[in-house]
Each structure stands twice: as structure tokens, then as C-alpha cells.
Amino acid sequence: MKVPLTAFLLLFLAFAACKTEKKAKTPESSEGAPGILEKVAMAHGFDRWKDVRELRFTFNVDRDTSHFERSWIWHPPTNEVTLIASGDTITYQRAAVDSTLTQQDAGFINDKYWFLAPFQLIWDQESFTHELAPQAVAPISGAPMQKLTIVYGNAGGYTPGDAYDLYLDENYMVREWTFRRSNKPAPGSDASWEGYTTLEGLQLSTMHQLGGGARLYFTGVEVKTQ
Numbered sequence: 001m002k003v004p005l006t007a008f009l010l011l012f013l014a015f016a017a018c019k020t021e022k023k024a025k026t027p028e029s030s031e032g033a034p035g036i037l038e039k040v041a042m043a044h045g046f047d048r049w050k051d052v053r054e055l056r057f058t059f060n061v062d063r064d065t066s067h068f069e070r071s072w073i074w075h076p077p078t079n080e081v082t083l084i085a086s087g088d089t090i091t092y093q094r095a096a097v098d099s100t101l102t103q104q105d106a107g108f109i110n111d112k113y114w115f116l117a118p119f120q121l122i123w124d125q126e127s128f129t130h131e132l133a134p135q136a137v138a139p140i141s142g143a144p145m146q147k148l149t150i151v152y153g154n155a156g157g158y159t160p161g162d163a164y165d166l167y168l169d170e171n172y173m174v175r176e177w178t179f180r181r182s183n184k185p186a187p188g189s190d191a192s193w194e195g196y197t198t199l200e201g202l203q204l205s206t207m208h209q210l211g212g213g214a215r216l217y218f219t220g221v222e223v224k225t226q
Contacts, residue, residue: 036132036148036172037121043172044118048201052076054224059111063214071220072108081108115204115218117166118174121150128152138167138176139190140209145169145176151183163188174205191216199223 034042058071070085082091083104090104097105113120121130128150136147145167154161163183167176173196180188195207200223208216 037125037130039172040118040148040166040168040174041122043203044174045198045202046119046122048225049076049119051200051225052202052223053226054222056220056222057111057115057218058220059114059216060219061214061216063210063212069219070107070111072111074108074112081105083108114208114216117164117177124152136165136167139178139187140176140192143175146172173203197221200225 038046053075055074055076056072058069060067060069070083072084073082074080079094080091081094082089090101092101092104094105094108130148130150133147133149136145137143138145146169148166148168149163150166151163152160161182163180165178165180165188166174167178169175174193176190176192178188178190180186190211192207192209193205194209195217196203196205198204199221202223204218204221206218206221210216
């Protein structure tokens with residue numbers, strides 16, 4: 001069964017959305033040593049992102065008997081985005097988004113965040129505060145991991161004030177995360193980070209197991225470089 005686009009836009013914007021996008025710069029460091037944000041991003045291949053000219057992916061969600069999907073083509077150098085969903089194709093420039101494109105762009109921001117969250121640590125770093133707990137218990141596996149918590153500011157973006165707990169292995173790879181709406185201390189929505197694939201040096205997680213047997217995953221992934 002195909003689920004209407006608007007229904008899943010509302011549902012999955014509750015899980016994740018980029019708040020405000022800033023021009024990338026080098027994260028905080030101590031005496032030249034890379035900070036935790038840079039360590040996580042670089043572990044996922046951020047140093048190769050500068051070569052990416054086109055990224056294609058399809059965002060999928062399976063829940064019970066329902067299936068939802070929408071596909072994206074993104075050209076980072078020009079920030080041109082193409083959405084393919086429900087038989088429609090829409091191409092737009094993110095610098096020129098107006099009220100007629102708010103819903104579509106919110107979908108792009110949400111799906112891109114799920115796909116490229118380790119890189120958003122660099123792109124968004126002026127928009128959140130962060131804290132690293134060297135020892136924590138991952139919510140799904142129960143394994144000991146590092147926990148990087150980021151909390152977005154209360155202004156700007158589609159869902160301001162939200163928090164994410166990223167659980168990292170010894171190589172700074174994201175293995176699980178928890179989304180907490182409005183930075184509430186109560187347990188939020190947990191998801192695994194697995195199914196990693198390497199494309200043009202990028203380490204991309206293509207599978208997220210959600211609660212209740214649902215899963216969010218990516219297909220049709222293509223990376224084109226210069």
C-alpha cells in the first residue's frame with residue numbers, strides 16, 4: 001500500500017530535520033587536534049564530500065503493511081534539488097525556496113539529515129551545542145559506546161530546539177541514535193545505524209531499524225564526483 005506523501009512528511013519530520021544550514025568550516029579543536037565533530041564527520045568520509053557533484057538516493061519507510069518512498073537528485077555545487085514522488089517530478093533551487101516549495105524542501109531536509117547526519121555535524125555546527133559522554137549504554141544494543149549529544153537552538157529551521165544522542169563506536173562511526181523532541185529528557189525515538197556502504201570514499205548508512213518493527217532505509221544510491 002502506498003502512503004500519501006503528506007502523511008509521511010508530517011510523521012518523519014518529527015524524527016529528524018536539519019535546522020539551519022551554514023557554510024562548512026573546520027570544527028573546534030584543541031592545539032590543532034581535531035574535535036569530536038570533525039572526528040565523526042571524517043570517519044564517514046567528509047574529506048571526500050568536496051568532490052561530490054551529484055547525489056541520488058531514494059528514502060523508504062516500511063511500517064506494518066505500508067510502504068512510502070520518494071527519490072532525490074541533489075547537485076551540491078549548485079544546490080539544485082529534484083524530487084521524484086507519487087508520479088511527480090519537481091526541480092528547484094534551494095536558494096530560491098518560497099511558500100510553494102516549503103513542504104517539498106522540508107522533505108528534502110528531513111531525508112538528507114537521515115542520510116548524511118555525520119556531515120551535518122560540520123554543516124550545522126553553528127546551530128547547536130554539543131557534549132560528549134565517553135561512556136554510555138546504547139539504547140538498542142545495550143553495548144557500551146561514546147554518546148555525542150547535540151541540541152539545536154530554539155530559533156530557525158523546521159523543528160527548532162530538538163536534540164539527538166549519537167552513539168559512536170571506537171572508530172567514531174554512528175551505530176545508533178535517539179531523537180528527543182524539544183530536548184526533553186524522557187526517552188525519545190531510537191534507530192539503528194547499519195548497512196554501511198562505501199561510495200566514492202563516503203561511508204553511508206543505508207538501513208535504520210525503528211521501533212515496532214518499522215524500518216527506514218535508502219535504495220538507488222549513486223554518488224558522482226568530478
